[in-house]
Amino acid sequence: MKRVFPLFLGGITLVLIILAWFTSGGVARREMRQANTPEQAVRLMLSQIQGHNFDAAYARLSNRGDVDKNAFIREFNGSYGSLLTYSSLENFDIWGLHSSDQESTMRVRLHYSTGVGPLDDVRDVKVQKSGDTWKVFWPVNNATKLPPQVIPVNYLRWDVIGRGAGDEWGVQNVDTPQVRILSMNAIQRPDGVTLVGEVVNEDSVPAFVNVGATLLDHAGNEIAQESSFDKIAHTLLPKQVSPYRIDFPNMRMEKIKNVRMDAKALLAAASADPVIEVNQQKLETDPLGKKVLSGQLTNEGGQVVDIPHVIVSYYDSNGKVVWVSDGYVAQPLLPQVPVPFAVDLPADISKNVQSYHVVVNHFDRVSS
Amino acid sequence: MRAVIIAAMMCFSGVSAVASEIHAPAQVTAGTAITIRTSGSGDATFYLVGPASASKTKVQAGSNIPIDSDQLEDAGRYVAALCASDGCTAANFFVKPAAANKLSFLVHPSRVPVGTPQGITAVAIVHDSFRNIVLQPSPVTFSIMAKNEKSVSAARTSENGVAWVRLTSAKKGGPTRLGAAIGHADEIRVVQQVAADACNLRIKASRAKRGFLVETEPVHDCGGNPVPDGTVVSFTESDAAGKTTVDVPIKRGVAKIEMPIDGSAKITVASGVVTGNELEVTGGQ
Numbered sequence: 001m002k003r004v005f006p007l008f009l010g011g012i013t014l015v016l017i018i019l020a021w022f023t024s025g026g027v028a029r030r031e032m033r034q035a036n037t038p039e040q041a042v043r044l045m046l047s048q049i050q051g052h053n054f055d056a057a058y059a060r061l062s063n064r065g066d067v068d069k070n071a072f073i074r075e076f077n078g079s080y081g082s083l084l085t086y087s088s089l090e091n092f093d094i095w096g097l098h099s100s101d102q103e104s105t106m107r108v109r110l111h112y113s114t115g116v117g118p119l120d121d122v123r124d125v126k127v128q129k130s131g132d133t134w135k136v137f138w139p140v141n142n143a144t145k146l147p148p149q150v151i152p153v154n155y156l157r158w159d160v161i162g163r164g165a166g167d168e169w170g171v172q173n174v175d176t177p178q179v180r181i182l183s184m185n186a187i188q189r190p191d192g193v194t195l196v197g198e199v200v201n202e203d204s205v206p207a208f209v210n211v212g213a214t215l216l217d218h219a220g221n222e223i224a225q226e227s228s229f230d231k232i233a234h235t236l237l238p239k240q241v242s243p244y245r246i247d248f249p250n251m252r253m254e255k256i257k258n259v260r261m262d263a264k265a266l267l268a269a270a271s272a273d274p275v276i277e278v279n280q281q282k283l284e285t286d287p288l289g290k291k292v293l294s295g296q297l298t299n300e301g302g303q304v305v306d307i308p309h310v311i312v313s314y315y316d317s318n319g320k321v322v323w324v325s326d327g328y329v330a331q332p333l334l335p336q337v338p339v340p341f342a343v344d345l346p347a348d349i350s351k352n353v354q355s356y357h358v359v360v361n362h363f364d365r366v367s368s
Numbered sequence: 369m370r371a372v373i374i375a376a377m378m379c380f381s382g383v384s385a386v387a388s389e390i391h392a393p394a395q396v397t398a399g400t401a402i403t404i405r406t407s408g409s410g411d412a413t414f415y416l417v418g419p420a421s422a423s424k425t426k427v428q429a430g431s432n433i434p435i436d437s438d439q440l441e442d443a444g445r446y447v448a449a450l451c452a453s454d455g456c457t458a459a460n461f462f463v464k465p466a467a468a469n470k471l472s473f474l475v476h477p478s479r480v481p482v483g484t485p486q487g488i489t490a491v492a493i494v495h496d497s498f499r500n501i502v503l504q505p506s507p508v509t510f511s512i513m514a515k516n517e518k519s520v521s522a523a524r525t526s527e528n529g530v531a532w533v534r535l536t537s538a539k540k541g542g543p544t545r546l547g548a549a550i551g552h553a554d555e556i557r558v559v560q561q562v563a564a565d566a567c568n569l570r571i572k573a574s575r576a577k578r579g580f581l582v583e584t585e586p587v588h589d590c591g592g593n594p595v596p597d598g599t600v601v602s603f604t605e606s607d608a609a610g611k612t613t614v615d616v617p618i619k620r621g622v623a624k625i626e627m628p629i630d631g632s633a634k635i636t637v638a639s640g641v642v643t644g645n646e647l648e649v650t651g652g653q
Contacts, residue, residue, distance in 0.1 A: 155617060156598040168472075175478045182641070200640055204479060204562040204596045237617055239565075239640035240600040272598050272617035279628060282610035295610065300625070358613050 035060070038104035038127035041134035042094050046108065049076050050089045062128045062135035071141050080332040081306035081365040086115035087330075102129045107287065116230065116307075116328055122287060146336055151302030155272035158206050162267075177207035179265040182241065183321050186259060189346075192249040193256065196324040198313055198357075199244055199263055201236035206270035209236050209263060211244045215251065216258040223255060224248050231326055233311055233361040235270050242359050243313035245324035274301025276308070276360040279338065283353065286342060291350040293325075294342040297333055297360060305333035309361040310341050314353040323349045333362075388412060388429045390450045392461040398498050399466050401437040404448050404459075406430055412452035418463070419444035443500035465500035468526075471508070473548045473555035480537045481564040482591055488535040488559055492548040494526045501529040506550060513545040514538055537561045541593040563593035569644030571603070571637045576626045580649055582635055583624030594621050599639060607633035607651070 035041040041060065048057035054073045061067055078084025090113040097105040104127045112119040126137040163173040184197035193215075201207045212227040231245035281295035293312050299305050308329040316322045327343035345353065388408025396402050406412070408429035416423045416435065420442040427433055429452045440446070443465045449458035472493040480487045490510060494502045508531040511521040524531040531548075538544060541563050547556045567590035573580045582603055587595040601623035605612040609630040616623040627635070629651035637644035 155619060158598070173478070175476070202640065204560075204599065206598075237615075238596065238599040240615060241602075241640065272619075275614060275616055275625070277612065277614040277625065277627070279612045280610040281612065300614075356611075359615070 035133045035135070038099060038106055038134045039094055039096065041127050041136055042106045042108060042125055045136050046089070046092045046094075046110070050092075060136055062130055062137045063140070066140050067138050068141075072138065075141070078330070078332075080304050080334070082332040083114050083116065083119065083307045083328050083330050084112065087112040087119065090118075097124065103127070104134070109288075112330070114328070119328060119330060121330065124287070146334060151335060153273050153302050155275075155301075157269075157271040157273075159269045160267045174267060176267060177201055177203035177205055177265045179203070179207055179209050179236070179263050181211065181261055181263050184259070184261055185321050186253065186256070187322070188253040192247060193251040193253055194248070195244075195246040195259065195261075196313070196321050197244055198241050198321060199232070199236075200241045201238055201265070203265075204238050206238065206268055207236050207265040208234055208268035209242065209265050210234060211246065212262045212264065213246045214260040214262070215248060215256050216260060217255055218257040220257070224251060230309070231311065231324060233309075233359050235268055235361075237270065237272060241357070242361075243311050243321065243324040243357065245326070274299050274303050274305060274333075274362075276300065276305065276333065276362070278310075278358045278360060281356070281358060283345070283350065283356070291345045291347050292342040293345055293356060293358070294340065295358065296338040296340050297329065298338045299333035299335050302335050303364075304335070305362045306365055307363040308333050308339070308341070309363065310343055311359045311361060312343055312345075312356050313359075314345065314349065314356045316352045317354045319355075322352055388450050388452045388454060388457050390448055390457050390459045392446075392448045392459040394461055396440055396461060396463045397466050398443050398463050398496055398500055399437050399441050402435050402440065404433045404435060406433060406450050408450075408452055408454070410452055412450050415447075415449040415451070417447045417449075418442055419446075441498040441500075443496075443498075465502045465504075466496035466498065467551065468494045468502040468504075468506040469497045469551035469553060470495040470499065471548050471550055471553040471555050473557060475546050475557040475559060477559070479560045479562055482537055482541050482561050482589065482593055483539050483564065484537045486534045487537045488546070489532065490535065490546050490548065490557070491530060491532040492524075492526070492550070492555075494529050494531065494550060502526070503529050506531075509547075509549045511547040511549070513547065514540075515542050515544070539591050563595045564589040564591065566595050566599070566601075566639045566642050566644075569601075569637055569639055569642055571635065571644060571647055573635060573647050573649050578626050579628040579651060580633075580635075581624060581626050582637075582647070584618075584622050584637065584644070586621040587618055587623065587639070595639070597621070601637060601639045603627065603635065603637055605629065605633050605635045607631055 035044055045057045045060040058069050090111045093109045094106055097107050106125050108123050110121040127134050128137050179201050182198040182200050187194045195213050214222050215224045217223045226246050228244040228246050233242035277298040277300055279296045283293050286292045311326040313321050314323045325343045329341045331339050333339055391405040406429055410429050412427050412429040414425045414427045414433050440463050443463050446461050447458055474491045476489050492508045494506050496502055505525045507523050507525055509521055509523050510533050511519050513519040538561055541561050543558050543560050545556050545558055566587050570585045573582045597618050599618045600615045602615050605627050607630045614625050616625045632650045635647040
């Protein structure tokens with residue numbers, strides 16, 4: 001009897017280990033170790049990246065001589081405090097585009113789980129046959145490298161000194177900035193009601209802005225309250241305009257009689273640097289068939305922008321804001337190095353879009 | 369709690385009207401020492417309940433009770449009560465504010481666009497030395513000290529402790545000092561008069577290494593005041609490669625940016641809700 005119980009426990013442990021191996025894709029990994037097909041080659045490499053086994057993933061490349069290993073790792077792990085440094089590769093989808101005996105092209109969609117929500121990255125990957133196995137031909141990153149240099153930056157910076165705690169009542173404080181909601185448009189979407197519009201900082205000092213909305217029913221009762229959260233550029237320099245979007249999920253327009261808008265502004269320390277240029281903006285259809293607004297971001301300053309955030313307002317032929325979409329860019333913005341971006345636009349709205357306005361917000365480890 | 373104490377004392381005073389007596393002056397100026405006369409004999413307890421304080425002292429009935437000036441700094445109704453073995457008696461008296469000697473000076477806003485009619489409000493609340501609001505009409509002198517200009521003053525008499533003026537901001541930008549004075553008080557506040565929206569916003573373009581250097585002419589409002597540095601100017605360029613936009617803060621009076629241009633391009637400029645001129649340029653020429 002004394003031996004039965006330990007044996008029983010040992011047996012249970014063994015069964016659990018085998019179950020865990022199966023559920024974690026052990027069988028699939030073992031099957032793919034040989035990479036007999038182009039899909040297996042890509043799947044194996046991405047599984048190894050997902051498991052942070054970058055050495056093994058790098059060993060799967062056919063052009064290791066051309067690809068720097070650290071640069072390869074940085075493509076998935078991020079750099080300079082970019083969004084990918086706060087992310088993990090959650091899963092991926094692979095499908096073939098075209099194939100021959102010796103070479104194949106696969107399309108992969110990488111689903112990252114990031115600190116600001118899910119992030120998808122779609123890439124076309126070449127796979128080449130090398131002997132009996134298939135290996136991934138990884139594109140060489142030919143990004144422009146900025147030579148070491150000193151970039152003088154002398155843009156304005158605003159700091160705020162408020163009223164002291166010990167000051168007597170009646171001692172003057174500095175007023176909060178004057179901001180104004182330029183427009184608001186309520187749109188019924190399949191998943192709820194969305195309010196879109198623009199807000200401007202009319203003051204001569206920077207403002208930290210947030211736009212909130214309260215929906216009122218026909219009896220004048222409050223039925224929902226939301227804020228623009230990250231669908232706005234919060235820090236607005238003097239006379240800067242930002243789009244905003246407020247989503248009310250599971251809401252129907254028929255229930256709403258009135259909307260109470262509230263733009264809150266606070267004095268905020270801010271810097272006019274960096275200036276980010278948005279080039280080559282165009283509305284197009286991406287490889288997955290979705291309507292996107294794409295372009296390039298160029299950091300004109302000398303400071304690395306860790307997490308760029310693109311917010312776009314779309315206008316119809318009357319100049320009315322019909323939609324606001326946003327997207328985070330996985331790569332950091334190094335000075336003078338263009339980085340591509342693309343933000344989604346719902347297909348049913350894209351046909352009404354005549355023009356658009358792009359605003360770039362940014363988040364940095366060392367706050368400006 | 370204060371009301372309960374007062375009510376109790378009034379009650380006592382009613383019950384023992386023939387016992388010890390207390391005589392307080394009808395009106396006292398804040399911060400002035402007084403003496404309260406009492407009648408009767410024997411040990412007694414003296415209570416003084418004011419708007420912001422209460423005190424209890426052992427006294428002899430029939431003696432004069434001195435009240436220090438620091439016990440009478442708060443204006444309002446006071447109740448003095450004397451409780452002896454034969455009961456309690458109370459008397460009310462009022463402490464009025466002393467002469468106006470301090471100001472709470474509120475100026476709004478702290479930043480105002482130039483030439484805004486009645487855009488600045490200055491309010492002075494008149495206090496005595498002990499922070500009691502002085503309700504008696506008192507003359508307050510308001511003054512405006514614009515930079516490099518002679519100071520201008522105007523007198524206003526306070527009503528119910530408050531005097532105010534409304535001012536139109538100057539045509540010229542810059543800080544303006546507003547003052548209010550009464551007695552020994554002389555308070556100063558600073559209002560920044562800032563340029564209004566940009567007016568007649570114009571851009572020009574010249575060739576540069578990466579395309580065209582697009583820059584504004586010095587940005588002014590309609591009164592000729594320079595728009596403050598840091599104000600955002602938005603440039604938009606449309607060419608064959610797509611649209612390029614960039615928000616550039618004004619630096620040393622102008623906003624400029626280098627833009628890559630592919631073929632013919634149209635460049636527009638805006639600052640807030642103000643739009644400027646449009647340029648058509650051709651790259652490669």
